Amino acid sequence: MFVSARQYDRAIEEGRKAVERNPNFPGAHRILADAYAAKKMTREAIAEYQAMAGLAGRTPWGLVGLTRAQALEGRRSEALRTIEEMKTLATSRYVSPAFIAMGFQILGDKDQALNWWAKACEDHSVDVRYLKVDPMNDNLRDDPRFADLLRKARLGP
Numbered sequence: 001m002f003v004s005a006r007q008y009d010r011a012i013e014e015g016r017k018a019v020e021r022n023p024n025f026p027g028a029h030r031i032l033a034d035a036y037a038a039k040k041m042t043r044e045a046i047a048e049y050q051a052m053a054g055l056a057g058r059t060p061w062g063l064v065g066l067t068r069a070q071a072l073e074g075r076r077s078e079a080l081r082t083i084e085e086m087k088t089l090a091t092s093r094y095v096s097p098a099f100i101a102m103g104f105q106i107l108g109d110k111d112q113a114l115n116w117w118a119k120a121c122e123d124h125s126v127d128v129r130y131l132k133v134d135p136m137n138d139n140l141r142d143d144p145r146f147a148d149l150l151r152k153a154r155l156g157p
Contacts, residue, residue: 003034004133011035019048026056030065037072038135046072060086060095067103079107096120098127105136114145121152128153 002011015032022028033048049069056062063086070079083103089095101116117140120128131137132155140146150156 003031003038003135004130006038006135008035008039012039012041015048024055026052026061026065029055030061033065033068034136037068042072045069058085058089060089060099063089064099064102068106071103071106076107079103096125096127097123098125098131102136105139108139110140110143113140114143114149117149118145118152121149128155131155 002008002014012032012035015028015035018025018028019032029048029052033045033052036042036045036048046069049065049072052065053062053069056065063082067079067082067086070076070082083100086095086100086103090100097116097119101113101120104112104116117128117131131153132150137146147156
């Protein structure tokens with residue numbers, strides 16, 4: 001919530017409290033990692049994404065964290081392999097296309113990210129609800145396809 005409002009210091013403060021209260025909850029690490037990433041605190045973000053991935057394992061949720069950590073560390077080829085793992089996993093269980101979009105997004109692959117966000121919209125993925133407000137999407141906002149996605153998801157004009 002504070003990350004979406006771009007109140008990063010408050011998000012970090014609340015994220016740290018959440019991790020202290022429940023260090024085994026991957027979501028607490030995700031919140032803190034996203035706040036660190038948004039504030040360009042890369043080293044801290046990587047540590048929290050790795051903690052998230054370690055706790056969540058080879059689940060879609062864990063793989064998103066792993067992809068983000070790998071991308072922030074500059075390990076592009078590993079991040080791409082992790083995205084492929086998510087795609088493979090999607091053949092046997094539900095994986096939100098938004099998770100794959102998020103992987104491409106952090107790698108700076110705008111075309112792939114927008115394509116996967118479009119699939120998430122078509123799929124009515126619950127994760128689309130963050131499309132308009134998540135700071136991680138800021139690098140997509142200047143693309144006309146992003147405005148189209150917001151309209152399709154009924155999140156914008």
